[in-house]
Amino acid sequence: MSTRKRYWMMKSEPDAFSIDDLERVSTEPWNGVRNYQARNFMRDGMRVGDGVMIYHSNCKVPGIAGLATVASAAYPDSTQLDPKSHYFDPKATPETPRWFLVDVAFERKLKRLIPLEEIKQQTDELGEGFALTAKGSRLSVFPVTAAQWKLLLSLE
DNA sequence: GCCAACGTTGGC
DNA sequence: GCCAACGTTGGC
Numbered sequence: 498m499s500t501r502k503r504y505w506m507m508k509s510e511p512d513a514f515s516i517d518d519l520e521r522v523s524t525e526p527w528n529g530v531r532n533y534q535a536r537n538f539m540r541d542g543m544r545v546g547d548g549v550m551i552y553h554s555n556c557k558v559p560g561i562a563g564l565a566t567v568a569s570a571a572y573p574d575s576t577q578l579d580p581k582s583h584y585f586d587p588k589a590t591p592e593t594p595r596w597f598l599v600d601v602a603f604e605r606k607l608k609r610l611i612p613l614e615e616i617k618q619q620t621d622e623l624g625e626g627f628a629l630t631a632k633g634s635r636l637s638v639f640p641v642t643a644a645q646w647k648l649l650l651s652l653e
Numbered sequence: 654g655c656c657a658a659c660g661t662t663g664g665c
Numbered sequence: 666g667c668c669a670a671c672g673t674t675g676g677c
Contacts, residue, residue: 510675531673532660555675613676633658635674 503547504641505538505567506629507601508554516551516563519603527598527638528574529584535638540571540597542640549601550641550649552629553610560612561649569600611652622648 507527509515519525530536547567553559573594576584589595616623617630625631628639641649 508675534660559676635659637674 503542503544504550504643504646505543505547506550506552506561506639506641507565508552508637510555511553511562512556515553516603516606519551519563519565519601520606522603524568524600524602526574527601528576530574530598530638531584531586531596532637535636536595536597538638538640539599543567543571543599545569548641548646550646551601554637558610558612560610560614560616561607562610563606564604565601566604567599568602571597571599574598607653609653611649615652616649619648619652 514525527539530539545567549565549567550561551563551565553562573591574584574596576582577586577589577594577596578591579585584596586595613629620627620630623630623645627645628634628636
């Protein structure tokens with residue numbers, strides 16, 4: 498297996514949890530992901546040290562707000578077992594958890610937020626399959642290639 | 654706040 | 666296993 502660092506994008510609604518919140522707490526268990534594809538990327542694809550772009554969604558100016566790193570291997574999301582949690586899943590048990598997460602560590606805020614509007618102008622370079630701009634895609638965790646990572650950061 | 658696109662659920 | 670109904674996402 499390759500030991501090369503991988504890259505990812507993770508979305509968050511800044512009203513709920515922003516890059517500033519991540520800076521404040523330094524490291525955060527990325528809980529609440531309830532999509533199987535996104536879970537699989539965290540559980541099966543991510544390794545400690547991988548690069549993460551933090552994207553602000555569902556807000557006035559959506560876009561890439563900062564950088565983080567994967568800070569743990571995947572482990573069960575404890576909120577799935579908490580009946581008081583918004584993310585409670587009655588079908589999950591401690592023996593057979595459904596949802597996994599990784600810890601995400603703050604690295605830095607971008608010098609400026611890279612707006613979705615500008616990212617869309619790079620569709621030719623990023624490729625039609627890029628999950629952020631692919632039509633209809635709502636994935637909240639997905640891979641970014643090294644080339645895409647470099648291109649996106651060049652917009653900073 | 655609207656709504657298109659998508660994922661999940663559950664009856665049959 | 667189909668698919669209608671429902672819930673969610675997220676740009677606008």
